[in-house]
Amino acid sequence: MSTLERVRRRGADLDLGRRGQAAVASGVAFAAFTALGLLFPGTIAGTLVDVIFSAGTLSSALRLSVPIVLAALGGIFAEKSGVINIGLEGLLIISAFGAIYATDLTGNLWVGFGAGVVASTLLAALFAVVCIEFRADQIIAGLAVWLIALGLAPFASQVIYGAPNTTSVRTPPSAADVVLGLPVVGDVLRVLVSAATGFGAAVVTVATGLRNATGGVPLAGLLVEAVVTVAGAVHYVVVVVLVGALVEANVVVYLTFLMVALSWYGLYRTQFGRWVRASGENPRALDTAGVDVSRVRYAAVLLSGVLSGMGGSALSLTLGQFTGNGPTMVNGKGFIAIVAYLFGNYNPVGAFLSTLLFAGLDALQIVLQLRDVGVPNQLIRVTPFVMVIVVLALVGRTRIPSAAGEHYESGEE
Amino acid sequence: MSQPAVELREITKRFPGVVANDEVDLTVERGSVHALLGENGAGKTTLMNVLYGLYEPTDGTVVVDGRERGFDSPRDAIDAGVGMIHQHFMLVDPMTVTENITLGNEPRRFGGLAVDRERARREVVELSERYGFDVDPDARIEDVSVGVQQRVEILKALYRGADVLVLDEPTAVLTPQEVEDLFAVLAELTDQGKTVVFITHKLGEAMTAADRITVLRDGRNVGSVAADETTREELAELMVGREVLLDVERPATDFGDEVLDVAGLTVTDERGVRAVDDLSLSVREGEIFGVAGVDGNGQRELVEAITGLVRPDDGTIRLEGADLTDRSRRERIEAGMSYVPEDRQEQGLVMAFALVENAILGSQHAPPFARDGRLDWDRAGEHADSVVSEYDVRPPDARTEAGDLSGGNQQKFVVGRELERDPTLLVAAHPTRGVDVGSIEFIHERLLELRAQGVGILLVSSKLAEVQALSDRLAVIYEGEFVDVVDPADTTEEELGLLMAGERPDTTGDPGTDTAERGATEPPEESTGETGTADGSGGGGE
DSSP states (O other): OHHHHHHHHHHHHHHHHHHHHHHHHHHHHHHHHHHHHHHOTTSHHHHHHHHHTSHHHHHHHHHHHHHHHHHHHHHHHHHHTTOOOTTHHHHHHHHHHHHHHHHHHHOOHHHHHHHHHHHHHHHHHHHHIIIIISOOOHHHHHHHHHHHHHHHHHHHHHHHHSSSSOOOOOOOOBHHHHHHTSSHHHHHHHHHHHHHHHHHHHHHHHHHHHHHHTTTOHHHHHHHHHHHHHHHHHHIIIIIIIIIIIIHSBHHHHHHHHHHHHHHHHHHHBHHHHHHHHHHHOHHHHHHTTOOHHHHHHHHHHHHHHHHHHHHHHHHHHHTSOOOSTTTTTTTHHHHHHHHHHHTTTOHHHHHHHHHHHHHHHHHHHHHHHSOOSSOHHHHHHHHHHHHHHHHHHHOOOOOOTTTTOOOOOOOO | OOSOSEEEEEEEEEETTEEEEEEEEEEEOTTOEEEEEEOTTSSHHHHHHHHTTSSOOSEEEEEETTEEEOOSSHHHHHHTTEEEEOSSOOOOTTSBHHHHHHTTSOOEETTTTEEOHHHHHHHHHHHHHHTTOOOOTTSBGGGSOHHHHHHHHHHHHHHTTOSEEEESSTTTTOOHHHHHHHHHHHHHHHHTTOEEEEEESOHHHHHHHOSEEEEEETTEEEEEEEGGGOOHHHHHHHHHOOOOOOOOOOOOOOOOSEEEEEEEEEEEOTTSOEEEEEEEEEEETTOEEEEEOOTTSSHHHHHHHHHTSSOOSEEEEEETTEEOTTOOHHHHHHTTEEEEOSOIIIIIOOTTSBHHHHHTTTTTTSTTTEETTEEOHHHHHHHHHHHHHHTTOSSOOTTSBGGGSOHHHHHHHHHHHHHTTOOSEEEEESTTTTOOHHHHHHHHHHHHHHHHTTOEEEEEESOHHHHHHHOSEEEEEETTEEEEEEOGGGOOHHHHHHHHTTOOOSSOOOTTSOOSSTTTSSOOSSOOSOOOOOOSSSOOOO
16 A cells, blocks of 8 residues: 555646746746846837737637636536547538528527537437447548538538628627616616726725835935836736726626636536546446446537537627638637547546637737837747646646547447 | 245256356345355355346246246346346545445435535445445545445445345455454344345356355356355365366476475555465476466466566575576566466457457567667568467467457467467466366367476466466465475365365375475376366456
8 A cells, every 4th residue: 555655646736836836937037028028118028018918918818718717617528527529620610600600590680699509419410320320530530520611611601792701791799799888787886887997996096106206316216116016917907907907808708707617616626527527438338337327428518519508609690700611710629629628638628728828829929920020020929839838847737537539339248 | 034035946057058057046034144154256246246237037937926027128127126236336536435436316405406415425425334344434435444445335326225245256346354344334234124145166156155065066056055054065066066087198207406486475565454374385397287266366476476567575586596586578588487477368369450450469579580789570470370389279360360369369379479488487376377178178178288398386276276286286275374385295175165265174184385396297087178167356257
């Protein structure tokens, strides 16, 4: 018992430790970088900090994240149950088109959104039957899902609209539009927003006043600078994040938040979530406990269809159009979703954060290309990928479910 | 005692071509520990699988709690209060102890939506305290030892309301200390009215832990005895039984020089246990050196260290005087070491390859089969054909995939390939395991031919009769050490059985030396075909 256990324990601790160290190291590096940028506004660091701490970057990161995060959540459920669903890209494509088409037909955004979800779920159901019932190779079936959608959606658009791109429909409202329009809640929120803005401004005013008051005093100067910096950060968090990004964010961003929370709860706190995890780790254990493994896997794969469908619908509806040229408007988001959940170690929150990091870097990269920072744009364009690789190396190994990708046949002999 | 907890009446279970259980009666009293003792293939696991609903008996009835039952699935058995702890645990590694115990039966709240984690944890703590189990409910399975995992499996069965617990070879994966802990747990369980049946092939364990012992041999119940009224000798005799005669002509040969010399070999297995402990042996030209023992006593590690599959912690291995201890597999093959591995499907053959390809495994890198980086398939084909015809492999077609051959033919093919290498030393591990009688005789003849040609043979087998009939010297291994090295002709099976159970002889033999000529001149009087001796690893996967 003893030695073996101790060795294993130690291994686990080390693993955890490396993750923790990586987090601390990145945090420290980021803080140092921010301080550098704030102290020397004219340099590249200054520009970067300026860009990072802007409402635009955050809100576009959030917007870019929506389809990726939702598809990643779907992928988590499927793979945790033991079925690797690399067809997420296809599910996004089919739902993106379905949502626009149904909205165009009915004029109702919610019907359109639902239709996208249904389209994706149907395709996922096909995938589930092929993999679970007919024991097809999950990777090949997943690629087939992608290719089917990649061919079908632009083709349908061509037939219906005469072009790979559909007509435009109206887009869902932002959170501000929805909530501020409500009778009482809207007023309350308005007050809160102005209070928050006022608070942020007040903090900065006080800090600046302090700086002026102590001007010329040598030692106090540094201290005050620190206070001013902190005040600036508080102002940023309150005004830029809360007000700027969140209030103006589209409702689908909130849907995503909700789904991340629900997925986490579902996976780690419900009976179904436990069965999903057991099904992907040791289906035989689940089977001998009297739970039908196939049924759990069906449910998980269908759920991946529902979640990806939300992602695809949100993607096309927020832009008001489905564009079907080349890799379509989905353009690899389903595959990035796979990276995101692997990166987040199959944890819904982890997948969300890693998507946000990636989307944030992507948004940053776009802004930086527009500004002249003295680095060729071609190099800037690869920074998100380089960063992802660096972070991956720091975070360490992802733990893949033991039985992922393996067919399970119940039966006693 | 009132009504027995479990009663099996005239259970017969046939598989195509095999009778695994033949009218077996078994009565297990409530609140007792009952050991099911027997060799590998004696039908112990089959019998318990019938009780657990995994197999439907061909004939006979299962009575639990005085009521006749027909279990269609383990679920039915669980509902009737029978829980089974398999040799390979059914646990989800990254989940906690509590999560595993309650899996499938989670207490819930919020209208069945969420798992009531506090209640689950509380129930698990209560359960383990009640039976005096030392288990951390929040530890992850992957972080706890095998012994704790086993306790989790027992708790899982108890959580589901099991009254009768069936454990399949529970000690096979445990360290000696863990075995003691397990037996304490079993005693506590029966004190509280539970009934325990455990399968074992170790008679010492049966005598220590059980109240009653039932011995199975060749699918039949050959005796049920109370543990405190029997002796090791009696049990050994029941297990081994009287054996049918198998004639092996073993002509006298002159032993030549030492071929293999192993000194001070020590090997640690993956559990960190010393599987081979400071062991020395030597094999001479024209000699068959047999190693007998209950499986799992270090035979595999011994063989794999000699053949270069595992690295020994200590000791030296010399072949014809050359030190091979740090040499690779390839270098050992080139030095003249052939190897018939224990598991032909895992180690001996590539199942998806044709026989032609399998025939050159191990020689694929060198002439005559490889030249200038290319394989000479014509040569390989000729070679494969000759192995197939000489060793009577059926179907006689070298293009057949190895996986399409029957086990006996696969084995003949592996033996053929290894013998055709023209070795100076053959290491043969269970060369006739799972092989029909005709093939057994054939393989035995080939081994003796090789011996007559002056090849040294290290023969490891759990079939007592086999090693006894073939060996010139016979070592009995127990817990990684040779208990004794004997002349097989002068030793009875009962004596060997006791040695295999770890009982040292009064006059300690000197392992690895002496016995130069004895046993070589006269074939043993009686010996036999099929008695196996137990199997620790596979659990008799019939």
